[in-house]
Amino acid sequence: MTTSQDRPESGDPQPTRGDLVPPPAGEPTASGLLGQAIGGAAKRAGLDPAEDATTGHVVWRAMGGWRGIAESVLPGLVFVVLFTVTGQDLVLSLVASVGLAAVFTVIRLIQRSPAAAAFGGLVATGVAAALALFTGRGVDNFVPGLITNAAYGTGFLVSALVGWSLIGLAVGFLMNEGTAWRADRRKRRVFFWLAIAWAALFYVRLAVQLPLYLADQTAALGTLKLIMGLPLFAPMVAVTWLAVRALYPRRAEAPGES
Template structure:
């Protein structure tokens, strides 16, 4: 008599592999959570924005190297040639970024932001030194703005807003937000708003780059940095929090 027990056992389904959108959403959500941008947590808007900027240290790490470069370059401009001391300006800028990194290492604090700033400052300085043009110090920033802006714009246009992917995984709903027309509209316009910020930076700064106006270019880069980034973080936070609070009522 044959035993058919094995034949009657249900076949186990192979584990489902996460899709590309799942992986990207998890990565974006994790990054947003580390930056303090978790709508599920009760926190004031001011606290969220301050945490996203990294507090006073994060602001100094973002602003001071570039500020020192502009000040030193401007103060050392030779009236005859119209050029500032490129080596001194870049050396002090990269040196300050290195000091911030060392301080974090000594204090055993997360060094991701500081190291990122140091690498960016070093790459920009190397490009400027290699070409002999101080304005080329800003090229990596242009590339970053172009990449971020393009990614956000394309994601919005194809219906897979990067803002939506990040928020969806922060709120534990994955990509289910795409089935809600209201959420899709909100995340579409948020992504468009962020893309517009990056596009505005390029539209204002590129003409100054081609005009080789290093002082004005550096000044506007600082003005269009944190002073524009902070309000965008606040608006995004408030809109997303309102969207999900309305849903839970």
């Protein structure tokens, strides 16, 4: 049970990164590893709350800048456009989509820039294309995306309901706090609703796209997938960033300090 000593008073400033205590010795190993994995991915994406960055800069880095946007959008866009204008030529549409993803990966390798995102996109595009070619149905090119939305949505929802928000685990790792955030009622509440919000995003995508898949509407499904991708992801990243920064203000921004 959380006592009054565990809860900060409403007028007290939240601790900054340097003030945080190490995670308790009894911290579950599974949660620590999960927090480290998610937090590490968030840090590589430029989502470290301890960094001095504007919200716009953080969102831009999370999307990967112009290159990340191109790698995320263009393969799917090429597939939808070619599938529509060629009278549903599945092979040509898939070859062009996978080929473009491969070009992005090769460019990153040549420039010796981080290729994990592009390589992951290439693998996902290739798997989706292989499934569509196997079944002969263009709409099956979007099955991995539907499964991903269902899995991510369920993961965020379950983590919130059991009190181990994936957002909280990631932030706890990034802020060197471990799972100490669970002793703070305010942080638990914020991390709960952030996880619920992310779960809702993935479930909304699934609710809109699944009927189109069942109706075999390939072009419409591909178009909506693009519309519900980065345009919804970016605002959610901004909201999450602002909420977390409110919980962990920089020392220069703490109340009573200049």
